[in-house]
Amino acid sequence: MDITNTRADFPALENHTYLNTAGIGLTPQPVTAEIQRLFGAWGAQGATTPTFRQELQPLAATARERAAKLFGADADELAFTGRVAESLHIVVDGLPWQPGDEVIVSDEEVLYMPIYRLAKDYGVVVIKMRLDHRREDLLNRFDDLLTPRTRLVWLSDTTNKSGVHIPAREICALAHARGALVMFDGAQTAGQFPVNLHEMGCDFYAITGYKWLLGPYGCGLCYIRRDRIPRVRALRVGHGAIDHASCDYAEAEGAMRYDFGVRNLILRAGLNESLEYLGGIGFEAISARVAALRRYLIEGLREIPGVHIGSPHDPAMGSGIVCVALEGVEPAEMVASAWEAGIVIVPLETAQGRSDLRGVRVSPGFYNTQEDLDRLLEVLAGLAR
Ligand SMILES: Cc1ncc(COP(=O)(O)O)c(C=O)c1O
Incomplete structure (x- = not known):
């Protein structure tokens, strides 16, 4: 470099x-230039001009494909979201819950509100885990907390306070051995470390664009492993869910079903640019x-x-x-x-x-x-x- x-x-x-990259990363000039250019064209041409639409739509689609390649997933396992909190809501609100189900969260999580709401709404038990800084201690403590009632594990694979970077693959293996699902908050990992979601083996992964990915605010991604998609009900349905000609209801294929309503494609094009920029560095x-x-x-x-x-x-x-x-x-x-x-x-x-x-x-x-x-x-x- x-x-x-x-x-x-x-x-x-x-x-x-x-x-303060962990707060908000600096946006490189090619990314701000691309966003400015596209908003300029929006104003100069009008958003629905065929030439503008033909330019913008493929850029947004490319962002998903580029992200899939960079993060070791398939494009149809990725849904665009606005933020990590939204990705967590998609998963947590879309899964079925029973009283007494357990969710493990760490004491360094910044986004745990949707999980605590499960406790209130369904009688789910939140198990708080102290995040040890020594690998073996962390894994042993985690293993001890898993029970036959553990349904979900929600951890930052890099936390935003101590910055501990946890052994994600081993966490997934331990949780899966007990039948629990794993979702990571990857806000501090994606863009800072190489991430290969298929190799990691997690069920769900939340990515945000504006920290280590140096992209625009309000644009992130939620990974939902292909075989988990049928288990996570899309609670909000928008464009793409209805065939307008027949009025038949059919949810969109893959994780696209979680992509709800009219989207700001310029933000996605901005994320596309930042992914290209970072991918060029590696x-x-x-x-x-x-x-x-x-x-x-x-x-x-x-x-x-x-x-x-x-x-x-x-x-x-x-x-x-x-x-x-x-x-x-x-x-x-x-x-x-x-x-x-x-x-x-x-x-x-x-x-x-x-x-x-x-x-x-x-x-x-x-x-x-x-x-x-x-x-x-x-x-x-x-x-x-
Ligand atoms: C670990 C972690 N998760 C989530 C967030 C918030 O992400 P978003 O704004 O995309 O919901 C932050 C922001 O500081 C964070 O550090």
Whole structure:
């Protein structure tokens, strides 16, 4: 990767030291240019002009096919959604539930509301799992929590607080051995690590476009394994579900049945562009670079007195998301001091009672450099003094 050329694609880097890819990734110039171009054509030509439609529709379809190739799935196992929360709703609201069914969630999940609603509506039991940072401990604890009543497991395969990157394939194997389904929140994984959904073996996977995928807001994907589609009822039906000529009701084929109503195809075309951009760099190269930046950051942090790192020590369990606390310094002060130096990081104030994860979150993308991290380390060292 030629980092100087790459950085030139991210105008925001000229203005700030941006270390919040886990919040919202920086959008590269080719992606913003494509979205602007398409909205411009929308205004100049009118949305239903045949020439414009003929250009836009294939771009959206290509996004699904490109995503399928990049993430090791079939295109008809992917539904476009607006966000992770929507993907989770599609699965959770579409599955049948009985009182006493169990769902395992971790204590680092950010999106657990649809699961908690199951408890209220159907008497489903939510089992909260502490996410260990040591691989064997994590898998043992998970195995201990599985029971014959476990119906679903909902975990981030990379969490947005400690950034622990869990062994997804092994989790799937353990859960499936007990007859439980697995859905991962891949918001912090897709675009940061290589993902192969068929090899991973999960049943459902939620992807969002605006973090590590560097795409537009409000555009994501939900993977539903082919043989699980008949089990997940599409609760909302829109265009494509009815044959207008005969008024026959027939749900769309594959995961397309979950794609509800009129869609913003320009966002999908924007995601298509960002997938093309990232695919050109390669997820192996991206994850190697992010891992190297993480290593550098952690080495630097260890030199600063009073620093506590809330992220895994084992690099194989870590990610480009690092939780940092500084003794005697409030997270808000750390964030404000960083911003005075032009550095964007965010506070981690609450984490479902996890006081060990109170601090700030630093999440460099592949477009960051060691010099970016040096600037932050200097600010933190100043605060420690
Ligand atoms: C792990 C995780 N899941 C989900 C989300 C939210 O995703 P969306 O806005 O697509 O629902 C976030 C956002 O911070 C996240 O970190």
